[in-house]
Amino acid sequence: MxxxxxxxLLEIQDLSISFRMLEASNEVVKGVSLRIPPGKTVALVGxxxxxxxxxxxxxxxxLPRNGAITGxxxxxxxxxxxxxxxxxxxxxxxxxxxxxxxxxRIGMIFQEPMSSLSPVHRIGDQIGEALxxxxxxxxxxxxxxxxxxLGKVGFREPERAIDQYSFELSGGLRQxxxxxxxxxxxxxxxxxxEPTTALDVTVQAQVLKLMKDLQQDLGMAILMITHDLxxxxxxxxxxxxxxxGEVMESGPASDIFRRPRHPYLKALLKALPHFDMKEGERLxxxxxxxxxPITPAEPKPAAPAHQSDAPLxxxxxxxxxxxxxxxxxxxxxxxxxxxAVDDVSFTIGRGECLGLVGxxxCGKTTVxxxxxxxxxxxxxxxxxxxxxxxxxxxxxxxxxxxDFRPRMQMVFQDPASSLSPxxxxxxxxxxxxxxxxxxxxxxRDRRLSELMQAVGLDPRxxxxxxxxxxxxxxxxxxxxxALALSPDLLVCDEPVSALDVSVQAQVLNxxxxxxxxxxxxxxxxxxxxxxxxxxxxxxxxxxNGRIVEIAPRHLLFTRPVHAYTKALLKAVPxxxxxxxxxxxxxxxxxxxxxxxxxxxxxxxGAGDALQAIDLGQGHQVLAHRDADMKELMA
Amino acid sequence: xxxxxxxRRILLxxxxxxxxxxxxxxxxxxxxxxxxxxxxxEMQAQGERADxxxxxxxxxxxxxxxxxxxxxxxxxxxxxxGDFGYSFEYQLPVRDVIGDRxxxxxxxxFLTIIFTWAIAFPIGIYSATHQYSWGDYGLTLFGLLGIAIxxxxxxxxxxxxxxxxxxxxxxxxxxxxxxxxxxxxxxxGSILKHIWLPVVLIGVTGTAGMIxxxxxxxxxxLEKQYVTTARAKGMPPGRALMKYPFRxxxxxxxxxxxxxxxxxxxxAEIVAIVLSLPTTGPLLIRALxxxxxxxxxxxxxxxxxxxxxGVLISDLALxxxxxxxxxxxxxxx
Numbered sequence: 001m002x003x004x005x006x007x008x009l010l011e012i013q014d015l016s017i018s019f020r021m022l023e024a025s026n027e028v029v030k031g032v033s034l035r036i037p038p039g040k041t042v043a044l045v046g047x048x049x050x051x052x053x054x055x056x057x058x059x060x061x062x063l064p065r066n067g068a069i070t071g072x073x074x075x076x077x078x079x080x081x082x083x084x085x086x087x088x089x090x091x092x093x094x095x096x097x098x099x100x101x102x103x104x105r106i107g108m109i110f111q112e113p114m115s116s117l118s119p120v121h122r123i124g125d126q127i128g129e130a131l132x133x134x135x136x137x138x139x140x141x142x143x144x145x146x147x148x149x150l151g152k153v154g155f156r157e158p159e160r161a162i163d164q165y166s167f168e169l170s171g172g173l174r175q176x177x178x179x180x181x182x183x184x185x186x187x188x189x190x191x192x193x194e195p196t197t198a199l200d201v202t203v204q205a206q207v208l209k210l211m212k213d214l215q216q217d218l219g220m221a222i223l224m225i226t227h228d229l230x231x232x233x234x235x236x237x238x239x240x241x242x243x244x245g246e247v248m249e250s251g252p253a254s255d256i257f258r259r260p261r262h263p264y265l266k267a268l269l270k271a272l273p274h275f276d277m278k279e280g281e282r283l284x285x286x287x288x289x290x291x292x293p294i295t296p297a298e299p300k301p302a303a304p305a306h307q308s309d310a311p312l313x314x315x316x317x318x319x320x321x322x323x324x325x326x327x328x329x330x331x332x333x334x335x336x337x338x339x340a341v342d343d344v345s346f347t348i349g350r351g352e353c354l355g356l357v358g359x360x361x362c363g364k365t366t367v368x369x370x371x372x373x374x375x376x377x378x379x380x381x382x383x384x385x386x387x388x389x390x391x392x393x394x395x396x397x398x399x400x401x402x403d404f405r406p407r408m409q410m411v412f413q414d415p416a417s418s419l420s421p422x423x424x425x426x427x428x429x430x431x432x433x434x435x436x437x438x439x440x441x442x443x444r445d446r447r448l449s450e451l452m453q454a455v456g457l458d459p460r461x462x463x464x465x466x467x468x469x470x471x472x473x474x475x476x477x478x479x480x481x482a483l484a485l486s487p488d489l490l491v492c493d494e495p496v497s498a499l500d501v502s503v504q505a506q507v508l509n510x511x512x513x514x515x516x517x518x519x520x521x522x523x524x525x526x527x528x529x530x531x532x533x534x535x536x537x538x539x540x541x542x543x544n545g546r547i548v549e550i551a552p553r554h555l556l557f558t559r560p561v562h563a564y565t566k567a568l569l570k571a572v573p574x575x576x577x578x579x580x581x582x583x584x585x586x587x588x589x590x591x592x593x594x595x596x597x598x599x600x601x602x603x604x605g606a607g608d609a610l611q612a613i614d615l616g617q618g619h620q621v622l623a624h625r626d627a628d629m630k631e632l633m634a
Numbered sequence: 635x636x637x638x639x640x641x642r643r644i645l646l647x648x649x650x651x652x653x654x655x656x657x658x659x660x661x662x663x664x665x666x667x668x669x670x671x672x673x674x675x676e677m678q679a680q681g682e683r684a685d686x687x688x689x690x691x692x693x694x695x696x697x698x699x700x701x702x703x704x705x706x707x708x709x710x711x712x713x714x715x716g717d718f719g720y721s722f723e724y725q726l727p728v729r730d731v732i733g734d735r736x737x738x739x740x741x742x743x744f745l746t747i748i749f750t751w752a753i754a755f756p757i758g759i760y761s762a763t764h765q766y767s768w769g770d771y772g773l774t775l776f777g778l779l780g781i782a783i784x785x786x787x788x789x790x791x792x793x794x795x796x797x798x799x800x801x802x803x804x805x806x807x808x809x810x811x812x813x814x815x816x817x818x819x820x821x822x823g824s825i826l827k828h829i830w831l832p833v834v835l836i837g838v839t840g841t842a843g844m845i846x847x848x849x850x851x852x853x854x855x856l857e858k859q860y861v862t863t864a865r866a867k868g869m870p871p872g873r874a875l876m877k878y879p880f881r882x883x884x885x886x887x888x889x890x891x892x893x894x895x896x897x898x899x900x901x902a903e904i905v906a907i908v909l910s911l912p913t914t915g916p917l918l919i920r921a922l923x924x925x926x927x928x929x930x931x932x933x934x935x936x937x938x939x940x941x942x943x944g945v946l947i948s949d950l951a952l953x954x955x956x957x958x959x960x961x962x963x964x965x966x967x
Contacts (some may be wrong), residue, residue, distance in 0.1 A: 060866055100868065101868070104868055120957055130867040
């Protein structure tokens, strides 16, 4: 198929790539063939470690030093000079031909827009440099070209942005700057390696829209590398699914989504949480884990019914204010207060899972840290109910706080950095038991193997170090550690956002099962609405440090009231060709910008006129005191 | 903005130096006795009689009849006015004793720093970009040797072999006829002819350590994503290296300037004795031994002042080099 079409912009035939590890050689790409037609978007889909990024590095000549192309061809047919196909695989990686191609004819953007830009050089300098490397342009014209390009990628004040540094920009703007850099030489092909994975869902939608617009504008092709099938459905003309370095399935997007043939792709689609799941429907992970039973450390209370009326956790009017030293380092000590959490109230019932969603910087993690007593609240109260006794969490100190800590435990986002690399899994799991002096040594050992089994890991692996486990396994170790002290409440801060789709399903199912078996209560923080939809009973939406809407799950998704909730829901990409993102209705300013919301949700006038308005059935929305109910529901 | 920041920093130097001076004075007062007792003891040991009337005069002149805290303030006030006191050992005003030596010390230290950087940076960059190559291993070995051998020992060895093989006497910073002569072009030339050897000897250890530091810092930076970005732009590897990772790795060295000055000056003292260099090092050690307090105190104060200035320079250079330092405010929890 690929050979027949002579007009392909890029053709990869039978490409093999190996990495040299010590003495052995490890083949990570095994005979991959794919094509990119001019002006089209091809999505390369796969899990981490599938070899998808390695392919893109090979196209750019950016393979790590120990990696080498061992077979196959990469043919690039420049539309400017179509008669002369270029064999990329035959070039010297650092040779002049490759340098001309890189940045000149093929541009690339990466997953982490923060680390992709140098923090000590101005944005304009880094973008203009790309132009100067490939075209002899006078300095003054470079500046004009950069300003024009920044305007094109959606900077509102390009004249100002050109002299800014990357750390002065938000994540979305940084990715836009990266796009400007990759596209300033008008390349024929843009390689985007997980370009929106690190971005918030609303920002992701904006960047995707921008990429689509620029593609039409510049007539370039896009090779989109991603693991997010929702993004693929909205962007790709053709899809290539890759698994363990081999192409599983490839073809037009419509074929792939409507008639998936290969079992891997079918399984991948089933492992993805989505909004049309029936009540009680379970995700099917690619590799199911077998979890053993776990006994609660203390017998369950005989009659839990009487407790269910009073919530387990009661958070009232919580606020956290940071004092910022703003602006220049030289400007003395003038400061400003930043309200990270502003008058937040919610309750979590025993055995319930409360989802907390919002974009990065909205204060959701701060809320969890205040509850965990990792940082001190400026105002408000947190009440924990246990055996009919009310505990004022924020007032605890010394021994009382220590004795209380086992009641609440935390599961962190990054499984790589939340486990000490210098401790074995046994030490990691045992540490909480040692600190709180639980049982005898033999008791603890028994508990350890029970914990390992409970999260589906073989207890024989306990003497290993975290680095010998995969990301999903490490996250399960993190969960086992949190369970060690038999807590009542588990705070999960983005527990699956660092994991692959296939592994995500495993961990989510595990958390669900544990909740049922142990009667756990969750505060589940995530920016992924589909994940929260799968996990939570009730959902609270946060923006700018406040909870703008809180409702039972089905109500929030079917009848959202607040403008911000609606914007969030609208920005979620579905892995479904029939429900494309509505790119035209996106606001460029970002969903959490209050001035974009209808008047009824804005804090205008003197004082704080916003208050939680009860809409019935546990549905509350933050709106203006005198807002008309009908107006809100409209 | 920058101006008011510098002004604030300079104002902040005043209390820093006041506290340092109090500490220096206290340390000098701590050993039992004073210069005069040491002097008398030495005289008696040699079977001579000390000139008591002179001792009495000096004691009065320099307020040794007053309590220490008053003496501290006399000393401080005189220091600020540029009168550094009197060296009892040399029987000269401290200013005359130090004079040239201080200048030579500064020149020697400055050249040593330049030498260290000029050698260490290219080698460090080579080592980092050719990690685990034979060149890297060889240079690493050289570096470890440099760290392991104390420089006074190196100085002794070099002197010995220079004498044995070439019959050269390589001590000193200038030809003997220029000693105690006023500065002139000829003297300057003679100094330059002599100064390279102590620069190399004093610089070796620092250079070796610096090579390791450049290598480690650069290796960290080379892994970063923005290096890939630069290469993806089509930048030639050499240019990309200098503009991005190398520039970032400089931060470490700039913030280190503050501690280089005192380290070089104090590290050079023993070498200076071995090579009999007319710098401040030997003088300071002698002054401390003899409890020649005004001389020693002045030295230590100069060291403190140099350190404080070095820290200021490094902070300012860092702010100029790294916009994150300049533009980002810290938040207080």
